[in-house]
Amino acid sequence: MKLLLLQALLFAVADASLKPQMGWNSWNTFKANINESTIKNTATALVKLGLADAGYEYVMIDAGWQTDTRAANGQQQANATLFPSGIKGIADYVHSLGLKLGIYSDSGIYDCDFHPGSWGYEELDAYTYASWGIDYLKYDNCGGFQAGTISSQERFQKMGQALKTSGRDIFYALCQWGHQFPWYWADQIANSYRMSGDIQASFASDKSGVCQTAYCLNTGYAGVSVLTMIRKMREISAFQSPGSWADMDMLEIGTNSMTEFEEQTHFSFWAALKSPLIIGADITNISASSLNILQNKEVIAISQDRLGAAASYVPDLSTEGSIQVWGGPLSHQYVALALNYGNKTTDIGIKLDGLPGLRQFCKHKSVSIRDIWDKKNLGTFTDEIRLQNVSIHQTKLLLMSC
Structure with missing residues (x-):
């Protein structure tokens, strides 16, 4: 009986990542300027606009949710002014809508916004997330000297192991910007992994210093255009397979930065290349045209096709x-x-x-x-x-x- 239960649990965990994840993340639009109302209003809008029915199930709280220090017991803690219900209260609300809640942390001493990272606290933080009802962890690559002296594989694997023993099925998404060529190793650790530096709201123009290929040693941190992200995938789309997805970063559709054709191109390639479909726009204030693109059932079906093969x-x-x-x-x-x-x-x-x-x-x-x-x-x-x-x-x- 115990063996059957274990097999069932392993299948359930694996099944969560057999298709590229879909959802919404706060970072593209709000950066660290987030609060409880923003998250709850977005979760409500996902349902009311029909995006939840289309498959967008994760609501992700990115950087900006924490206080500057850990609690006396060592736990990360939400800013009570910005999140008076606490993360557990938000999780309960999101779950009541039939959605799932994601949270953000970092593999270093600090996160990218200089709040406490999870290095050295992996087991405690994973247990904390599980107790709050978290369903998804976005795990970043900033955070003090550990980011430079300990390998990416070791830092990210420690949290992966902690999540497995947390008592809750938590989707694990690496955000290491393509460093150390994660398509060779991340499938052993996580459910998805970033294959490049951060995207920006531009179809064709990169910020200075952005690498054009996937195999540059300096992959850059931010400022990658849609076209450059597609260019990088020429070299690595063949690595896509169910269980661990190369993440081309969040969708800039609905950010009023592209034409309708450009947004269609953006969505087409993210779907056909099997990147996660994570909305980055403020969906409480989105155009009908952008909403229609995000809800196109035929394109979403390509993304979620059970074969899991990228173009x-x-x-x-x-x-x-x-x-x-x-x-x-x-x-x-x-x-x-x-x-x-x-x-x-x-x-x-x-x-x-x-x-x-x-x-x-x-x-x-x-x-x-x-x-x-x-x-x-x-x-x-x-x-x-x-x-x-x-x-x-x-x-x-x-x-x-x-």
Whole structure:
């Protein structure tokens, strides 16, 4: 009987990460200026707007929730002025809505906002989170000299072990900015891992010093654009697999920083590359256009497809600086993306034989193709599809069936 119960528990823990996580995080919009009302109002809005029904289940409290020091018993403690109900009270409210609550800490002495990190307190903090009813931990990479003298693997594994013995199933999301190339090791430790420095609310412009590839030794901390995040994934999308997801950081959709085509491209690639879908906008004040993008059921279905395979970049069908073509299998269909990131409207031709894995999936010569964003069935094709007048920064997201 004990063995059966243990197997059931292990399956439940594993099942939580078999699909990329979906939710909302406070950092992109509010930074550390958060309080109880912000979190509760957002949780309520997730339900009222239909985002919860679409799959966005986690409500994440990022940096800014703590006091400057630990309590007398050593525990991290919420700022009682900003969070009068305490984290446990917020968790109870979020759970009453059918949602899950996430919290933020750090693998160093301090977090990135100079509140107490969890280094040396992993077991106590994991137990505290479990007692509060926490369902998700975002674990950062700032925090004093430990961040430089102890390896990433050791610091992050210590908290991973503590969470496993906390008595509660807590989703574990690393935020180590791509340092130490986590796609080689994070699957042994956590449910997801950041593959780059922080995203910024820009489609094409990076801050200075941002690395363009995934394998730079200096991955940078912040200021990565949507296009650069996609560029980095060319090298590592093949590492995506159920159980541990490369996280391209939060969605900037709804932050009034992009055109509708750019937001569609942003969402298309995060879904097809199997990045977690974590909203960063203030959803209590979001446009109908952005909300419709976030709620697109066909795109979300690509993200949550049970095969868990990310699309891959197809250099033979792409033109550096102007056109990117990506493709990959789903459990019962195939997805292809054609992005115009040049400086003029253009036509894009895709030779079907050039899409990796399409002919293995689709034994027949003919392929039926649907344009998801245009909500239009384009017809049946055998050799090539030509997409006409693709606008600047627009992505054609194509669903292919045999």
